[in-house]
Amino acid sequence: MQCLQNRSVWDGVWDLRRQSEDTVLPIELADFRENGHLAAPGCFRVALLIPMCGSAGIWAPSCISSAQVAVAELNRGNGIDGRRVQLIMIDSAVEAGEPVEEIVNDLIELDAIDAIVGMHLSAVRQQLSKVVRQRVPYIYTPLYEGGEKTPGLFAIGETPQEQLGPAIAMLQKI
Numbered sequence: 001m002q003c004l005q006n007r008s009v010w011d012g013v014w015d016l017r018r019q020s021e022d023t024v025l026p027i028e029l030a031d032f033r034e035n036g037h038l039a040a041p042g043c044f045r046v047a048l049l050i051p052m053c054g055s056a057g058i059w060a061p062s063c064i065s066s067a068q069v070a071v072a073e074l075n076r077g078n079g080i081d082g083r084r085v086q087l088i089m090i091d092s093a094v095e096a097g098e099p100v101e102e103i104v105n106d107l108i109e110l111d112a113i114d115a116i117v118g119m120h121l122s123a124v125r126q127q128l129s130k131v132v133r134q135r136v137p138y139i140y141t142p143l144y145e146g147g148e149k150t151p152g153l154f155a156i157g158e159t160p161q162e163q164l165g166p167a168i169a170m171l172q173k174i
Contacts, residue, residue: 044083046071047107049100049118049128051093056121059142063119064089080114088113092120100124101131108135117141129153 050063071085079085088107092100100120107113108131116138118125125140125148132138134152146159 042083043086044080044115045086045088045113047104047113047116048087048089049092049104049116049120049124050089051120051124052089052091052096054093054095057093059119067117092118092124094121094124101127104128105131108132115139125153125155 046067048063048067050060051057052060067087071087074080074085090100090103091098104113104116113136115136116128116132118128118138119141122144125144128138129150132152136152138153140148140153140155140157142157143163144155144157144159146161148155
């Protein structure tokens with residue numbers, strides 16, 4: 001199954017990007033490869049791994065928008081380490097046509113990315129952690145099952161204990 005077969009689904013996201021000069025334009029992986037912009041010494045490149053199809057694809061518009069806001073704020077300052085931040089969007093859906101592990105490995109080996117931010121399923125995180133192997137920082141953002149201890153992988157989302165524990169404790173007091 002190919003993701004993003006109907007590009008018009010994403011037109012609303014693309015149109016939002018054109019509203020301001022400060023708005024961040026994520027590079028799609030196909031455009032990135034086609035134009036050969038692998039080396040960018042003045043940029044801090046972040047691979048934005050989000051599912052763009054399948055059931056988890058519903059997250060994509062909010063992930064893209066959140067990433068755009070974060071990058072715009074960083075770039076209004078001094079970027080990261082004095083380098084302008086640039087996003088490279090990569091489809092990390094299980095249903096994607098190309099395995100995300102291969103894409104990420106190639107980008108790391110080509111020194112084309114400086115960090116990864118992922119909002120995808122835990123199964124994808126588990127596969128990617130074996131590929132990334134601390135070569136770049138990997139920030140995993142969604143709610144997840146907990147217990148992630150892979151060096152270089154920063155799971156910042158809530159776990160069920162953090163999400164449900166306080167509510168259950170409060171219910172027990174009633």
